[in-house]
Amino acid sequence: MSSVPTSDDGYREGAIDLLGILAYGALTAFERMAEDAQAAPTLADKVELATVAARQIDHFKSVSAQLATMGVDVMAAMAPFHAPFDAFHAYTKPKDWYEGLVKAFVGDGIAADFYREIAAFVDADTRNLVNEVLADEGLQAYIVAQVRLGMEHDPKLAGRLSLWGRRLVGEALSQAQRVAADRDALTSLLTGTVDRPGLDLAAISRMFSRLVANHTKRMAELGLKA
């Protein structure tokens, strides 16, 4: 356990929010990847995506179990996040196999970075679980190889996917703002309270710089412009 007092209700609420986000994120990732798998060009590609989709359910189960030890029902913890996640996915429906892969790499990448930033402020058990769930990057090398191969065959793809990457980040940030505005407890994990240290404005700005830098790096790995 860290020095964070668990008797702090605001802290507890924030940690539950973080786990609720992860659980619902895993569930929607499962759905999305299972759908993307249907668009796979070969059966081997389908197996690749289906495997990572299935792993999301393991993540969901881990987070669900952790919430249960905290006396919280995973369904209740996820409820506040249906709207922003569903909106994000509705606004960013991949039009083809490559858009699906870029979404999995870039969209999940920036989300994972953000969750890790928040996890720095929760207790060690929760933090370890968050990092464990997010460390599962089975698909990344595969996606990079696929997207680069696709662009070799179709040079126009690079421009379209670069635009797509920017749109994904734009939509993700707009939904993240919505969550931040609605969920004080989650936001105050980052910003701290009178009794609990957090980030000041300069530190929050540095955090955003880190998120953007990592995003740019991921786009470059794919051979795309951020």
Next chain:
Amino acid sequence: MSSVPTSDDGYREGAIDLLGILAYGALTAFERMAEDAQAAPTLADKVELATVAARQIDHFKSVSAQLATMGVDVMAAMAPFHAPFDAFHAYTKPKDWYEGLVKAFVGDGIAADFYREIAAFVDADTRNLVNEVLADEGLQAYIVAQVRLGMEHDPKLAGRLSLWGRRLVGEALSQAQRVAADRDALTSLLTGTVDRPGLDLAAISRMFSRLVANHTKRMAELGLKA
């Protein structure tokens, strides 16, 4: 290991076919259940189906690993079964949540029974794996409860689902016949060869009676007429 000689090429081919069917069956079950999960009436129902869908990928991995120890690529082993499985699923697309549940219960049930019958004629390792994969009946009690509840709310459902169950079996048998006609090695696991014991016609007829009896029992469990 059983008394079956592994140097028997026909036997080996038949066992590979059986594993290929199981692998492709698991993969298509994953896809179908992931799709059915999207029609789930509640998020809890979605989790239920997504969990069982994810488990299909574990099954696929186990069968794939077993094939690898036999020096066989799972992709190659599955190839002969794309057409019959894809046709079965194309002809039996569930129109709603309940048809999806009945398909998972009744269709997978009769297929599992049939695979178990064949597995009686393969070596102990393969047989154990087949039974292990098929023993995973996580969804069954859930489906029975859901379908019975649905029929309480809508008495017309029973008639429609009874018809649906008959159609599923009809399509399954017609695809099974296609496989039997195409895959001599698989068929001869059941019927035997000059060097290897198998079932005579009377025994095969008794096997079909068992399959039909189990199917009728499953329909009755759901409250449906076979």
